[in-house]
Amino acid sequence: MWVWLAAAEGCRRGMGAHRTGGWRLSSMRAPKNEATGTSGQSFVKAKFEELGWGAVPNPEHDLGTDLWLQARDERRFDLGALVGAQVKTGPSYFDEPEAVDGEIAGWWYRDDDAHFNYWCNHRIPHILVLHRMDDNTSFWVDVTADKVESTGRGRKILVPASSTIDADHFELLLAVASRRPDVVQWEGSAWKVGRDVASGSRLRYALLTPRLIAPHPNSKTADLNAEQAIALLVQMRVHDLCRYAETQPLTDPANIDPVTDSRWQLFGALHRWLLKGELDGIDTLETDSLPPDHRSAIAVIRCHAYLEAGRTQEALDVLDTALLRDDANPVDNGWLNAQRARCLADLGRVDEARETALEIQALRHVAPDDPTAGVLVGSAAQVIFDLGDWGEKTLADVIQSRDNVAAWWRSQTLVTALDMQFDQVFKAWGKESSVTHFAEDVVWNRFRSSMLLAGYAADSAAWRHSASLLAQHQLMSSTDADTFVWALDLLRLAGAEKETKLAAGRLIDDGPISPLLKVAAEIDLDLSGRSSLKSDLSFLERVADALPSETCDRHVNWGISNLEALDALTERLKPQFWVPEAIINMVAALVPGASDSVRADVMAHVASLPVIEDQLLASRYARLIRTIGSDPWTPDQAAALCSRPEGDNFELTQAIDKVRAEREDGFRSSLVTRIASGDISALGNYGDVTDLPPDAAAGMIHSLATSVTNQTAAARNGTYRMGGIDVLRTLTLLNAWHPDQAKWDPVEEALAESASHVEHIVGAIDLLGILREQVPGSERARLEPLLRELASEVKRGDSGFGAFISRSDSRASAALALARISPQSVSPAELLELLSGEPSQRAAAAEIITFQADDTQIGLLVALSADVDAEVRAAVAHGLAYWVTQGVARPLSALALKKLLAEPGLQLGKHVSEALANADGDGAELLAQMLHDHPSTVVLVRLRHFRERRVKDS
Structure with a gap:
């Protein structure tokens, strides 16, 4: 027995295995032709040998252990784990069955306290086997204290009828083999510098848990080895690497040549990729002659580099090639498969990804104390959860699996980055003037390290989170165009759709534009993954106004072809969002900048659509039709569009009717009867209301007046209906253009009612200012005190004229409308208060100055044109454009406007073009000349319409 006890301890303590505070994992593998019981051994022994386990009898020193079982995984890798087995054979052991619902659930086995104490307290787990000779079936139970019951004279345990020694129970047997009472202690592991990690696992540890390999910053390591250098790289401790240059020259990749140790070559390739963005070194690493653990590490590094470059299929090919050799140890094999599950998920091969991730869960039992195995199990559990059905057990599994030490250590890295970034923001707020020379960008390094740790652990969710944070940091802290390109690409690949849209919007408004053009030109939607497709579509939608026609054409063509083969796209990627909406939104944004031929293809697609009953889909196509407008349609295209079969949802029908109304005088005239009866959708399709016949205008005004009166009465009672047509604004519009049929009383009543909701009145207030010339003087006189009351209403806790300027209520709109209707009604003191207020207040001041049209105030507009807030500069640009067209304070107003238009970004140009x-x-012509080469499609379309109108008027 001492021989086998020694073997047991050898399997638990060493024999060429690796250990970090716990479990050891051997790389020894049994041959396929190992004997399976042909040498006269017991049936039970043979059954375990059929499972690939080693089984050795213990006949001479049997105190309760008949067999020593050497556990191996399904690929016959020795796990360095031992199980003791006590075998009982004969019919008498089946004389005491336990029945449940009339079915035998198992058999009770009785013995004395001594035997049960032996099994329960043994350092090696033990199973009890009842072998039935009749059918050569072996039933077993893991003998643990919680399963043993006292009988008064001894003890008993139930051997389940469902637990048999066969392949179906292989994982349960592995779980017994891996059960150990030891408690792994990770406290203090940061100082041990990997001394307990076996050589065959050090590269994996360096990439997944580098703190166990890399020297501590405060320790002194005389000779840095390759694994330690790689670990330092993964931690992005570049400054620390430089400290070792004198004692270890290979930390400089320039000193690494083709005959250098392969691990240092790996370090050099990784160094060049991380610090210079050069992927060639990783691509060309030779692997054929390397040990399996080295090849596995290189495959993972190469895979992750490809994933960060958006080359998911190539990453999967790397993994498939590595797995084909089938020589990686169990944890490395799980590592490769975890990365494979990650790739499969992003490619939309959901079932395969989930199946692969399920296989990785076996690492719980194979290497329960290996922190690298633990983090891989957690990553795989997240894949299972993300791709499977929701359920309490699944959620519990993923939470428990992701609660592992490697994930905690990675969180430390992320927290350090966030802490340092907060410190930088505070110092900037505090206007710190000190300068630190040769300082590293700790925030960037720590964010990048957390990305690497998550990526090498195949944790897609954690990688996306870290990548998004790093990209946001770069966008906020840099002014370099190439950095913007890198950050935008990172946001897209991370699937950070909201952040991508925000970043793109900021650059499209304020510049620079060049990074947006480069990113849009390089996007290949055919290569977009399951996690990045929505971000790519949203990005293109947001930056469409700046894109050249060739870029618009390419992405529009992709959109139309995939809308017409939507099932193939959704089957390929199985996206987690409603794809038609995102594609149509992108196409609608890009169509104005597309070429005539591509726009014709879009119109042909819309005209040939089948009947659309779904309201959401109909609303998206309605938006696309409104974006195209009525003019570009050829007679044949318009005829095809307008002759669609019945059955479309009303939103699509209304958009088509609007095209018909603007192209067909007869159809437009047919809408008059409906308008007179109060059909609001017919009014929307009619278009320009200025030529609405008096009878139709009167009928619609009567209907709208009734609706406004009812809306005000409901508000008085505390009832509000949100959404739908803005009836007060529409009534104001018709009143202004049809004074003989106008009904102003409901408008005045709504504005005077203190309970009116801001959303119900702000549109009408804005319109009153815009259409001030159409509002009769007598009505303006009645409206002016109402607007002043709305503008000067003070919120609790506020005081003064400036308190009304808030974009969250109606006071700003009322003040601006008041200034438009009666420009001199705002006193200098009130204007000064606005000028010294919040950005929204300063923007309102700029608009008020504009409508006062006093050329002596040009200095105020020029001063405001240098305001740090984009909203203020936009208001100034709009005002200066108005002054240029009206000849106010020229040429100074024109010079100030030209300077504003020189700023990067499209926002100011769009405001000016209005x-x-x-x-x-001549003022309008001067303005047009300023805008003739503007990069915005919206601006160029407005400029074209201006030129066409000038030609028509001449």
Whole structure:
């Protein structure tokens, strides 16, 4: 027995295995032709040998152990784990069955306290086997204290009828083999520098748990080895690497040549990729002659580099090639498969990804104390959860699996980055003036390290989170165009759709534009993954206004072809969002900048659509039709669009009717009867309401007046209906253009009612200012005190004229409308208070100055044009454009406007181009010249319409 006890301790303590505070894992593998019981051994021994386990009898020193069982995994790798087995054979052991619902659930086995104490307290787990000779079936139970019951004279244990020694119970037997009472202690592990990690696992540890391999910053390591250098790289401790340059010259990749140890070559390739972005070194690493653990590490590094470059299929090919050799140890094999599950999920091969992730869960039993195995199990559990059905057990599994030491250590790295970033923001707020020379960017390094740790652990969710944070940090702290490109690409690949749209919006408004153009040109939607497709579509939608026609054409063509083969796309990627909406939104945004031929393809697609009953889909296509407008349709295209079969949802029908109304005088005239009866959708399709016949205008005004009165009465009672048509604004519009049929009383009543909801009145207030010339003087006189009351209403806790300027209520709109209707009604003191207020207040001041049209105030507008807030500069640009067209304070107003238009970004140009809509004369022509080469498609379309109107008027 001492021989086998020694073997047991050898399997638990060493024999060429690796250990970090716990479990050892051997790389020894049994041959396929090992004997399976042909040498006269017991049936039970043979059964375990059929499972690939080693089984050795213990006949001479049997105190309760008949067999010593050497556990191996399904691929016959020795796990360094031992199980003792006590075998009982004969019919008498089946004389005491336990029945449940009439079925035999198992058999009770009785013995004395001494035997049960022996099994329960043994350092090696033990199973009890009842072998039935009749059918050569072996039943077993893991003998643990919680399963043993006292009988008064001894003890008993139930051997389940469902637990048999066969392949179906292989994992349960592995779980017994891996059960140990030892408690792994990780406290203090940061100082041990990997001394307990076996050589065959050090590269994996360096990439997944580098703190167990890399020297501590405060320790002194005389000779840095390759694994330690790689661990330092993964931690992005570049400054620490430089400290070792004198004692270890290979920390400089320039000193690594082709004959250098392969691990140092791996370090050099990784160094060049991380610090210079050069992927060639990783691509060309030779692996054929390397040990399996080295090949596994290189495959994972190469895979992750490809994933960060958006080359998911190539990453999967790398893993498939590595797995084909089938020589990686169990944890490395699980590592490769965890990465494979990650790739499969992003490629939309959901079932395969989930199946692969399920296989990785066996590492719980194979290496329960290996922190690298633990983090891989957690990553795989997340894949299972993300791709499977929701359920309490699944949620519990993923939470428990992700609660592992490697994940905690990675969180420390992320927290350090966030802490340092907060410190930087505070110092900037405090206007710290000190300068630290040769300082590293700790925030960037720690964010990048957390990305690497998550990526090498195949934790896609954690990688996306860290990548998004790093990209946001770069966008906020850099002014370099190439950095913007890198950060935008990172946001897209991370699937951070909201952050991608925010970043793109900031750059599209304020510049620089060049990074957006480069990213959009390089996007290949055919290569977009399951996690990045939505971000890519949203990015293109947001930056469409700046894109050249060739880029618009390519992405529009992709959108139309995939809308027409939607099932193939959804089957390929199985995306987690409603794809048609995202694609149509992108196409609608890109169509204005597309070429005529591509726009024609879009119109042909819309005209040939089958009947659309779904309201959401109909609303998206309605938006696309409104974006195209009525003019571009050829007679044949328009005929095809307008002759669609019945059955479309009303939103699509209304959009098509609007095209018909603007193209067909007869159809437009047919809407008059419906408008007179109060059909609001017919009014929307009619278009320009200025030529609405008096009878139709009167009928619609009567209907709207009734709706407004009812809405005000409901508000008085505390009832509000949100959404739908803005009836007060529409009534104001018709009143202004049809004064003979106007009904102003409901408008005045709504504005005077203190209970009116801001959303119900702000549209009408804005319109009153815009259409001030159409509002009769007598009505303006009645509206002015109402607007002043709304503008000067003070919120609790506020005081003064400036308190009304808030974009969250109606006071700002009322003040601006008041200034438009009666420009001199705002006193200098009130204007000064606005000028010294919040950005929204300063923007309102700029608009008020604009409508006062006093050329002596040009200095105020020029001063405001240098405001740090984009909203203020936009208001100034709009005001200066108006002054240029009206000849106010020229040429100074033109010079100030030209300077504003020189700023990067599209926002100011779009605000300025609004002034072309109704402008004429030499001022309008001067404004058009300023905008003739503007990069915005919206601006160029407005400029084209201006030119066409000038030609028509001439």
